[in-house]
Amino acid sequence: MSNLVYEAVNWNRPTSELAQIFWDQQWKQIWFPEEIAVSKDVKQWKEFEHQDTYKKVFGGLTLLDTIQTNIGMNEIARFTPDLQEKAVLTVFGSFEAIHAKSYSYIFTTLCTNSEIEDIFEWVKKNEFLQYKATKIAEVYSAIEENNPESLWKAMFASVMLESFLFYSGFFYPLYLGGQGQLRNSAEIISLILRDESIHGVAVGFFAQNIFKTFPQEKQEQLKLWGYEFLLDLYQNEMKYTEDLYAETGLSPEVKAYIRYNANKALMNLGLETMFPDEEINPIVMNGIANTGSTYDFFSQKGATYAVAKVAPITDETFKF
Numbered sequence: 585m586s587n588l589v590y591e592a593v594n595w596n597r598p599t600s601e602l603a604q605i606f607w608d609q610q611w612k613q614i615w616f617p618e619e620i621a622v623s624k625d626v627k628q629w630k631e632f633e634h635q636d637t638y639k640k641v642f643g644g645l646t647l648l649d650t651i652q653t654n655i656g657m658n659e660i661a662r663f664t665p666d667l668q669e670k671a672v673l674t675v676f677g678s679f680e681a682i683h684a685k686s687y688s689y690i691f692t693t694l695c696t697n698s699e700i701e702d703i704f705e706w707v708k709k710n711e712f713l714q715y716k717a718t719k720i721a722e723v724y725s726a727i728e729e730n731n732p733e734s735l736w737k738a739m740f741a742s743v744m745l746e747s748f749l750f751y752s753g754f755f756y757p758l759y760l761g762g763q764g765q766l767r768n769s770a771e772i773i774s775l776i777l778r779d780e781s782i783h784g785v786a787v788g789f790f791a792q793n794i795f796k797t798f799p800q801e802k803q804e805q806l807k808l809w810g811y812e813f814l815l816d817l818y819q820n821e822m823k824y825t826e827d828l829y830a831e832t833g834l835s836p837e838v839k840a841y842i843r844y845n846a847n848k849a850l851m852n853l854g855l856e857t858m859f860p861d862e863e864i865n866p867i868v869m870n871g872i873a874n875t876g877s878t879y880d881f882f883s884q885k886g887a888t889y890a891v892a893k894v895a896p897i898t899d900e901t902f903k904f
């Protein structure tokens with residue numbers, strides 16, 4: 585018999601400031617891919633010019649959501665000491681599994697079996713995709729018991745994945761959907777994005793609470809680690825984007841969107857942004873702005889470009 589005492593999760597009083605809010609919000613937005621009529625995209629898909637790019641975008645996203653299900657949320661939940669936060673992170677993990685599965689639903693609807701097999705083979709072979717998966721998974725797998733620094737790093741990596749690295753992929757369906765192309769597949773992406781927004785804010789918030797407990801010297805050291813980690817992933821992301829979007833001519837716009845989201849990820853973690861504000865394609869921006877309230881966000885298209893500013897985390901951020 586060990587002396588380990590098992591504690592029961594007690595939701596009768598808050599042990600974590602926002603756990604209940606994150607819990608409620610996540611369940612409120614439960615959804616299943618089969619609710620979206622992706623088959624309505626089939627006609628457009630048959631004539632769609634850049635099928636190869638589109639399929640690879642979804643292949644890459646599938647890998648990230650698979651890692652977030654199997655390693656990310658599991659490991660972070662396992663080592664998070666607060667039992668309410670642990671429960672919230674476990675729920676987030678279930679949604680990651682829905683996300684990862686939803687891409688397969690799109691593939692099944694649009695592609696042939698051999699095409700699908702080719703995509704999953706490409707995922708294994710694409711060096712940039714494998715690089716980012718490896719970098720993130722390494723930090724997830726390095727969490728140690730009673731080592732809050734290692735947990736903070738894993739949460740940092742998680743926010744990088746969910747608020748920053750997904751967006752090279754999200755760009756394309758949002759961009760097309762906003763122009764009436766393959767709208768139903770884009771709608772699935774908007775639902776995933778809506779979940780990722782909560783995850784980025786919640787994990788960023790939990791990370792900030794851990795960060796506050798560190799002495800200043802440690803904080804400076806960790807910040808340096810974080811910015812270096814981000815820059816490394818950023819450089820890789822630029823190459824991934826060039827490779828992926830080569831035939832579409834969209835790389836410069838995707839890259840701007842990536843920088844915007846890198847800033848957002850830093851904001852979620854309570855850290856200074858690092859990229860200057862720049863113009864973001866308004867069709868894509870509208871995709872984000874309206875995801876919280878309605879499924880049909882594409883009807884409100886912006887006509888002009890505007891410089892997108894990342895908003896700092898305020899009380900408003902928690903009104904989903």
Ligand SMILES: [Fe+2]
Pocket residue numbers: 649652679680683684776780
């Ligand atoms: Fe996800």
Ligand SMILES: [Fe+2]
Pocket residue numbers: 652676680746779780783
């Ligand atoms: Fe997520």
